[in-house]
Amino acid sequence: MVVEQDESVHLPLEMIEIIVPKLPVKSLLRFKSVSKSWNTMISDPAFVKHHLRISKHSNPHNLFMQKHPNSKGFFSLVKFEGRKFRTVKLLECPYACVKFLAFCDGVLLLSDISYKKLTLWNPSTRQTANFEFPYAHCCYPMSYGLFHDRTVGDFKVVVICRDHCAIYSCKDKAWTRKRRIQDIGLVQIGSGVCVDGVVYWVNRWSSDGTHILYFDTKDDDELKVLRKPENVNLTGKMIDLICLRDNLCMCCIGRGVTNVQIWIKEKGSGNSTWKELMTIENVQTRASCFEPLLHFVGNKILIVWKDSKLVVYNPSEKTFEEVDDSVLSGRGFFPYTESLFFPNQNN
Template sequence: MRQPRPRLLSPPAVLPEELIAEILYRLPVKSLLQFRCVCKSWKTLISNPQFAKDHLRISISNTSLTHQRLASFTNDNYGYYRMETCSVPSLFENPSTPAKTLSFQVEPYNNQFIVGSCDGLVCFCDQNGYLRLWNPCTRLESKKSPPVDLKPGRVNHRWFWDYGGLEKRFAHYGFGYDQVNDKYKVLIADSRHGTLYATRVHSFGTDSWTTIQNFPCALTSQVGKFASGTLNWLARKGDGSIKSLIISFDLEKETYGKVLLPPHVDGDELDVLSSCLCLCEFNGIHCGLWLMKEYGIQESWTKLASIPYGGVHYTL
């Protein structure tokens, strides 16, 4: 009897490299770190700096809170400081259960504060003026920056930090990304007893600080908000009026600029929402929330909400 011929197995389907990359872009960092062991081509792809940039771009475009994390410093009874982060969704999944956190331990008895965050990186400073970057997803940290000159006070031959903490020593600061030069930069303005000594900028990956011109007018906010390649603070006009404006610092050119608020609006709080500057205004009757859809274009300010408070309901 004639034996049936064995069936030839079809070769396994091979996905195009472009499609594989598109799938990997949408996976969490923890999975990507594991998938580097699948094969050499995946390891090469995932380890490519351009892959990291494309993965970040797609993650940012996700309008859900899947990739958002909260970060803070805590200390225990033994004097150890830790930076802890947790995902925003974990706070809502089961409110009665403590959220899972990632922890990064720093030197004991070394006061720390967070300068800012950008592209998933957290920039923090210690009491000796050294700054570092930490990636909560990969748990990798950068080398220390050169120390920024803090000009500490001296009492009883011991150094101390006035104004109740290291963070208060800096009148203004901010952290962001210079896309043109592919550098993460930090700005710090050192002050003491209300006097601004100097404003300095550091590019991570270099071994120096650059002293720049102090701010052109008095700022009313301490932390610079990063948007469109600039750091932004609320400020008062220098003509004696009480009207606010926004002072910006271009991280590429390292120059100052001004951004106008919506007409007839005075700002109280500045933040970032969906990569755009967001402004809060309190007028005693309601809270107005504004969004600048096109950076630097005054006409692009759009009012998102008007929230009544103080027992008075106000309708626009």
């Protein structure tokens, strides 16, 4: 990420390279018109990646998105400050998109009520890309995933159906179909979690146990099974996956109904090495009501329960603080990521 010093900008180059990547997307889009060198810098793929990395790991404003509880076609941008949420603004999503399916690197996957018309939308840049699921209704989708293959600069949508999975490449603007994983009955698949260019799902309560499935383009575009932590009995336990600071984490009920264990996987799609990150103790409701939406706010963790109640957990003191979540609807709630990425860019 190198840019020549522009004579019209009276700032040292070192300061520009430190400050500019921390700016919001709205400012960056405006600053592209400052000069040719600024436009070149902000459009540089290395700058776009660097800006996203800062946005994902800092989120200094503690901003979150959710489907607006009362207005169809809108998302709410909400901010967490102190111990309460407040609505910052409403974001109008693309026409006819009423279902939230997945998100990755600041890009959301949405659909209409039929799940046939799909849209990728970056709420930071307001860019959209529309396409359709082309297969027969008998191939009714069971789950979705969205990931960003940064090696080729392509966003891909994965749709898992009963007897196959379908992959849409935004770069090629085409669908391909793959056989589903053999010997694993697809009974109940949760939403896909994207981490470092790979999508992971939990296949719950199949005939031979709970599995973690993953999809990686470097592995011939096929679903594979990821091994769970060794020497840990997860039989009959509900597990969920989350992305925590760009790492894949697994949550499960620990020893007793009031403990929740969180495991973190080492980097690499096929790497099945897990380490125990923490145990959330003294859960104030049954651990089975635990919903794995966690987000660091300073040195504390924001947690949402399945009944949509939010609390802040202090890992050092092992205490909970109640949160005023009256502005939340409890649906489609996830951290907001500022991003310049979009599929129709040459990333």
